[in-house]
Amino acid sequence: MKINNIIHTFLITLTLFLVPVFAYGSCGTFSSGDLLKTCEIGIxxxxxxxxxxxxxxxxxxxxxxxxxxxxIHMExxxxxxxAIKSKANATDADMRKNALFCLPPSMLNKKYVQIFVDYMHKHPEEANKDACSSVLNAFSQDYPCK
Structure with missing residues (x-):
């Protein structure tokens, strides 16, 4: 029974260490076209x-x-x-200086998806690009920081 617990603990620990590695690596392996297909199903x-x-x-x-x-949360x-690295008491204005896009305070989840889908319909040439770059382009185009 002890060996089973050790193996079980090891597998859980290994999984916890590998999940961030796979998540980080997925940015370059998932295309904008693939994300568009899943998002259209969502809509x-x-x-x-x-x-x-x-x-x-x-x-x-x-x-x-x-x-x-x-x-969006990563950004x-x-x-x-x-902002914190540049100034200990960072304000919202300090954060906006570094932001890649600035969303309004409240937005429905469907709107997030619609922004990306609309962008991809206008830019089908990005279908083979990494999904992260097209998501960034969609939001920075529609919601640039002022």
Whole structure:
């Protein structure tokens, strides 16, 4: 029984260490076209009122929103970190100086997805680019910091 607990603990620890590595590496391996497909499924699911979703549709909807919101949170953390590094008592204005885009204070989740989808429909040439670069382009184009 002790050996099973040790193996179980080792596998959990290994998983916890590898998840960030795979998440970091995925930025360069997931195309904008792939993300667009999952996000379009998400928009259709929302239009249906989230009823009678297949497991694949539910997964794709969640993946799309999670990817985009995760990117937004990463950018916010980056802006805050840069502001704090440059000034101990950083203000919102200090953070906006370093921000790659500036979103309004409250926005519905569907709007985040729609911004990306609309951008990709206007820029189909980006379908083979990394998804992270197209998400950045979409938000910095629609919500530049002033």
């Amino acid at each position: 259709k699911s929302a239009e249906k009122g989230w009823t009678n979703l297949s497991p694949d549709d539910a997964y794709n909807s969640g993946f799309c929103l999670g990817y985009i919101k995760g990117f 916010l953390a980056y802006s805050v970190t840069l």
